[in-house]
Amino acid sequence: MIEAVASFFVQHPLLWTFVKAVVLASFTLMIPLAVIYIERKVAGYIQSRLGPVHVGPQGTFQTVADALKLLLKEDIVPTGADRRFFYLAPYIAFISTVLSFMVLPFAPGWVALEMNVAVLFVLGVSLFNVVSILMAGWSSNNKYSLLGGLRAVAQLLSYEIPMVLSVLVVVFYTGSLSLTEIIEYQVKHGWNIWHPPVLIAALIYFICALAEINRTPFDLPEAESELVSGFNTEYSGMRFALFFASEFANNFFITAFAAALFFGGWDGPILPPIVWMFLKVFVMIFVFMWVRWTPPRLRIDQILRFAWQGLVPLSLLNLLFAIALGVR
Amino acid sequence: MEILSQGMVINVGPQHPSTHGVLRLILALDGEQILACEPVIGYLHRGLEKMMERRPYRHNIPFTDRLDYLAALSNNLGICQCIERLGAVEVPERAKYIRVLLMELQRIASHLVFLGTFGTDLGATTMFLYAFREREMVLDLLEECTGARLTYNWVRVGGVPDDLPEGFGQKVLDFIKLFRQRIDEYNQLLTRNRIFRSRTRGIGVLPKETALAYGCSGPVIRGSGVPYDIRKVALYEVYDRVEFEVPVFEQGDVWARYLVRMEEMRQSCRIIEQVIRDMPDGPVLTKLPKIFKPPAGIAYSRVESPRGELSFMMVSDGSPNPVRVHIRAPSFVNLSVLPRLLEGAKVADLVAILGSLDIVLGEIDR
Amino acid sequence: MVKRHAAEQERYNPFVMLADGLLTLFYGMLVTWRNLWRPKITVRYPYERRPVPPRYRGLFYLKWNEEKQRLNCVGCTLCAQACPTDVITMVKLGKGTHAGVSEFTMDLGRCMFCNLCVEACPFDAIYMGPAYELASERRDAAVFRIADLAQGGEEAVRKNIETIQRLMAEEEKAKPAAAHASEGHAS
Numbered sequence: 001m002i003e004a005v006a007s008f009f010v011q012h013p014l015l016w017t018f019v020k021a022v023v024l025a026s027f028t029l030m031i032p033l034a035v036i037y038i039e040r041k042v043a044g045y046i047q048s049r050l051g052p053v054h055v056g057p058q059g060t061f062q063t064v065a066d067a068l069k070l071l072l073k074e075d076i077v078p079t080g081a082d083r084r085f086f087y088l089a090p091y092i093a094f095i096s097t098v099l100s101f102m103v104l105p106f107a108p109g110w111v112a113l114e115m116n117v118a119v120l121f122v123l124g125v126s127l128f129n130v131v132s133i134l135m136a137g138w139s140s141n142n143k144y145s146l147l148g149g150l151r152a153v154a155q156l157l158s159y160e161i162p163m164v165l166s167v168l169v170v171v172f173y174t175g176s177l178s179l180t181e182i183i184e185y186q187v188k189h190g191w192n193i194w195h196p197p198v199l200i201a202a203l204i205y206f207i208c209a210l211a212e213i214n215r216t217p218f219d220l221p222e223a224e225s226e227l228v229s230g231f232n233t234e235y236s237g238m239r240f241a242l243f244f245a246s247e248f249a250n251n252f253f254i255t256a257f258a259a260a261l262f263f264g265g266w267d268g269p270i271l272p273p274i275v276w277m278f279l280k281v282f283v284m285i286f287v288f289m290w291v292r293w294t295p296p297r298l299r300i301d302q303i304l305r306f307a308w309q310g311l312v313p314l315s316l317l318n319l320l321f322a323i324a325l326g327v328r
Numbered sequence: 329m330e331i332l333s334q335g336m337v338i339n340v341g342p343q344h345p346s347t348h349g350v351l352r353l354i355l356a357l358d359g360e361q362i363l364a365c366e367p368v369i370g371y372l373h374r375g376l377e378k379m380m381e382r383r384p385y386r387h388n389i390p391f392t393d394r395l396d397y398l399a400a401l402s403n404n405l406g407i408c409q410c411i412e413r414l415g416a417v418e419v420p421e422r423a424k425y426i427r428v429l430l431m432e433l434q435r436i437a438s439h440l441v442f443l444g445t446f447g448t449d450l451g452a453t454t455m456f457l458y459a460f461r462e463r464e465m466v467l468d469l470l471e472e473c474t475g476a477r478l479t480y481n482w483v484r485v486g487g488v489p490d491d492l493p494e495g496f497g498q499k500v501l502d503f504i505k506l507f508r509q510r511i512d513e514y515n516q517l518l519t520r521n522r523i524f525r526s527r528t529r530g531i532g533v534l535p536k537e538t539a540l541a542y543g544c545s546g547p548v549i550r551g552s553g554v555p556y557d558i559r560k561v562a563l564y565e566v567y568d569r570v571e572f573e574v575p576v577f578e579q580g581d582v583w584a585r586y587l588v589r590m591e592e593m594r595q596s597c598r599i600i601e602q603v604i605r606d607m608p609d610g611p612v613l614t615k616l617p618k619i620f621k622p623p624a625g626i627a628y629s630r631v632e633s634p635r636g637e638l639s640f641m642m643v644s645d646g647s648p649n650p651v652r653v654h655i656r657a658p659s660f661v662n663l664s665v666l667p668r669l670l671e672g673a674k675v676a677d678l679v680a681i682l683g684s685l686d687i688v689l690g691e692i693d694r
Numbered sequence: 695m696v697k698r699h700a701a702e703q704e705r706y707n708p709f710v711m712l713a714d715g716l717l718t719l720f721y722g723m724l725v726t727w728r729n730l731w732r733p734k735i736t737v738r739y740p741y742e743r744r745p746v747p748p749r750y751r752g753l754f755y756l757k758w759n760e761e762k763q764r765l766n767c768v769g770c771t772l773c774a775q776a777c778p779t780d781v782i783t784m785v786k787l788g789k790g791t792h793a794g795v796s797e798f799t800m801d802l803g804r805c806m807f808c809n810l811c812v813e814a815c816p817f818d819a820i821y822m823g824p825a826y827e828l829a830s831e832r833r834d835a836a837v838f839r840i841a842d843l844a845q846g847g848e849e850a851v852r853k854n855i856e857t858i859q860r861l862m863a864e865e866e867k868a869k870p871a872a873a874h875a876s877e878g879h880a881s
Contacts (some may be wrong), residue, residue: 046726046802047457050736143338147675217451217523220676294722295523297451299676300360302526310708387778461735475751475822481808489813493749517725522715582841661814 020112024101028094031065032248035285039248043054073237077126081234082139089136090235090242096128097246099252105180107266107273118179119171122257123164126212129250130156133221136243140234148233150302152221158307159218163208165315166201169322170261173198183265197322202262204315209254211307213247215288217297240278255284335363340678342371348445348682349665349689357675365670366661372693380653382534385411385620386485388653393479395655396691398439401430401470402633403691404483407656409564409629411485415622422610423487424565429603430470430482431565431631432596433500436507437466438634439589441687446586447518449679450527455518459640462510464617465503486614497604511593519590520604528583532669532681535580542665545658546636546683547592551579551585567692570602582684589686592634620649634658635686657691733783746824751807753825754800754838757818758845764857765844767819776814779804792861794854798843802828803836 037052037060044051052059077086103118105111115121130153137149151275170192171177174185182192192198211218235243259265259280266273298306335532350371354482356363375393380388392403405427412419419427440463447455472493474482482488508627518524534544538551549556557574559567577584624646630639635660643652662685669681737744745754757766769786769833770793781804812820828837844850 042730045730045734047454047728048461048732049457050734050738053738103614143336219451284765290723290726291719293454294516294726295452295521295719296447296527298523299527301673301674301676306708306711310711313708314712345756383778386776386810390778390806390810391761393806393808454729464735471750472747473749475747475749475809476807479806480810481810482804489809490749493747513725513728521722522711522718670763 009128017113021098021102021316024112028098028101028249029245031252032245033067035248036063036066036244037283038285039289042286043293046290046293048064056110064245067241070237070241072146075238076137076234076236078141078234080141082141085135085139086234087239089132089139090239090246092128092135093132093246094242096125096132097249097253099128100127100257101249103179104253104256105183105260105265106277110274111180114178114180116176116178116181119167119182119261120218123160123167125245127160129212129246136235142234143231148221152214154300155214155218155221155303155307158304159208159211159311162204162307162315163212165312166205166208167194167261169201169319172319172322173326179265180261181268185259187267191262191267193262194259195325196320197318198263200318201315201322202258204311205258205262207311209258210288210291211303213254215251215292216296217291218303219292220300220303251285251288252281255281255288258284331367338675348687349692351687351689351692353666353678353682355670355675355678359620360674360676360679362670362675363571365667368597369663369689369692372689374694376694377653377655381650385622385640385650385681386616388650389484390479390481392655393481394690395657395694396633396635396638396659397478398441398688399477399634400480401434401482402631402638404481404630405431405565406631406633406638407541407642408483408639409631410627410663411622412646413627413629414625414642415485415616415620417486417616418614419487420611420614421566421608422491423612425603426488426492426612427483428565428567428570429492429500429600429607430471430480430488432475432599432615433466433470434672435464435634437470439593440466440529442589442683443514443518443635446683446686449683450524452518452521452524455514458510458514458517462507465506467587469496469503469526472499474548484613485620486616487612489613491612500600500604504600508594508597509591510611515590519587525583527680528586528684529579529581531582531677531682533581534665534669534674535577538665538668539580542668543661544636544665545661546632547585548636548662548665550574550576551588551684552580558630558637562630564629564631569606570599572599572602582680585684585686587679621646621648631657633658635688635691636662639692655691655694657694659685659687659689660692663687663692698755700872712772746826750824750826751809751822753802753828754811755821755823756798756840756844757821758850759806762857763853764794765819765850765854766792766817767795767798768817770817772814773820774813776810778808778810779806781805783812787855788858788862790865792858792865795840798840800838801836802844804836824827 009019032066040062041051041059052062055061055065077083100122102112103115103121113211133152133156134149137145137147137152140146170182173192173195174182176182176185193202214221259277263280266279267278268276268279271279336357338355338357340355342350342352352368353372354366354368356365368672374394376391379396380391389404389407393400393406395403399414410416440459444463446458447453447459470480471477473496476482534548534552536553539549540554544552544555545558553576555574555576558564560574572595575588575595577587622644626641626643628639628641630637632638637656638658639656641652641654641656642650645651666682666685670678673681747820758764759766767784769784771782774780774782774784781800781802783797783799783801784795787794787796796864807822809822813821841848844854846853
């Protein structure tokens, strides 16, 4: 029977891609449950407290309970809000995350959409996130949301450039834009991170990643004590849940992207490749959380200045350094 | 280069995660810059001064707990000193030492709240949890002694209501030893952090003359270079017999005020150790007649609360109730300098500056 | 319309910023790492409760005297007079040496838990105990009657009233006898 199903899908490749898309979309909705639970537990332990313990064994069903709560909330749209954009914004954020997942190789052969320009595709699709935040901030008809949205857009756009430049270093080394080929190059030649320019590029990439997913010290767009909740102040119920879910799924994706580019993706001895992938991702997510709960946050002008006067020159110099070292 | 843009009026409403109480700020903004600010207070006004006119002197002491509720013992001490001045009541030596011990513990607790809330306002939420973890220990100590955790009501006209419980001194000394290490940890986590420094240095500079002109007191004025501490000026209770330094910093910015409070916590530890070592034995309360009628007159007393100069003025005409009570709250005067500090500052610095003034709305509104 | 000038530029060394920022960040992260492994301070209320110290100022209780089989309270109203917010009302029972109370009501909605009534009492009659879970869904649950406050509840209140009435009756009986004796002597 399995052969019958398999051959059916081989004849209709578009349908097979659709099935993969549905699986990934539900993955994008499910993975935040785990990531948010880990975030709350790690935050609690760092802060000398327990985190969720009540719902489910060791509090594992807490996020499920929260998701159910959000589902049951009333759908409030503020008066004077621009309805089209208000409704669209969460979906666009969600779509950008799902599209990014489509080209990520979880294990050898487990790619939803094999693309030979996967890196370019990912960097382009991440800009949808920016658009959705701008839409959300503008359409909420709220001064605080507008301020938050504008700040977020400025920050995200500024940190795209050093990110692209550091990814370019990896592309330069491996000579390909396709994620599968990058990982296979690392399987043959050792992980990319061992080259010094790639190490610096990875450092810059991590800082940009923190800024892209709005984490402290770059979380001014959602700073609670200053703007209530920034661009998603007026969102409630499932719309807010979608924003939240896509932010945490993006968390997962950015670290998975870093794992694929710098740390060899699913490469590793003994354990099955998918386990290595998840292991690398969760170690990096833990480091992100550790960084989140330590320093205070930067002001918007400091964030932008750091990006333009700090990271952009550094990443350009790093690229030159990589070219100088790697000219064969 | 001149950029033309339109101004915006924003209301940082009474309910806001960072206004430290029910304070309303009306801001006139131009993009990210604040042009003018007007604080609106009165959301917590309960008419305490009027209520105190209806009750005998002793009954007014529990109300003072609710003024600066983060440092309740300072308020109790303030009003009791004022009544003692009115009635020329003597306080036994041991009671004075106990009062100083409790005051300094209270100062540590209050500065820990400042530390926690200031860190949270700037984004370092972990600081809040650590500060409150240590504050829980202080509150446990005070609960053992007084029976309450926030509204202690543990100073009476003529001393303290009861002696310290058994073994209290040793428990306090154990806490101080642990606390000194924790202050070093806070420095490692927050004070040395580059991001923290760039958020607080050079922000909200209060020049010395302005601070003096507005009548600010406490860490606000000591962060601007004025070495004024009522514990050293008025030498009330046993502050003339303990050795401690008063930290003064010249810069006048948010960073300076933060450092003043951190250093004050260390000095409080020093004072507590000396007090426990030198405490004499003896009675702790001077008995007063049931109907206490001080002679007619006016008395004014001031104490160094963790927020600044807290003073009470009471007018008596020989009857059991006071004729007039006025409470000079340090946060009220410190808040008046906020519009000056915010002129030309950025919106993102509003929280840092407001947090560094460390106001409590309970005593602003009374 | 407001005119705004472009901000002045300060000297900014990106390498120093990045290096110093990362170094101090790691330095602070050591503190958070250390705290990750410290024991957690959460008390899982209501499954766990912390013990309260002996001086804790919780719900009031009227002391029961086992030898005299009555409550210590004699109804002198010193506590009611010491209270800043008029919490206590009582109804006195009997008079003289064997006085007591048949009703003792505290409206805890007005109470500040300031301890002044306990300090005012010269008869060891009222104390503040360790009970702090006083929340209720009903407005009138704030009013505590003598049966809620006495040590021993309804039973104690009943025995208190019995003892006082018995002692008052004995004193009544003793009086006519004394009057007779004095009359006898006089006449």
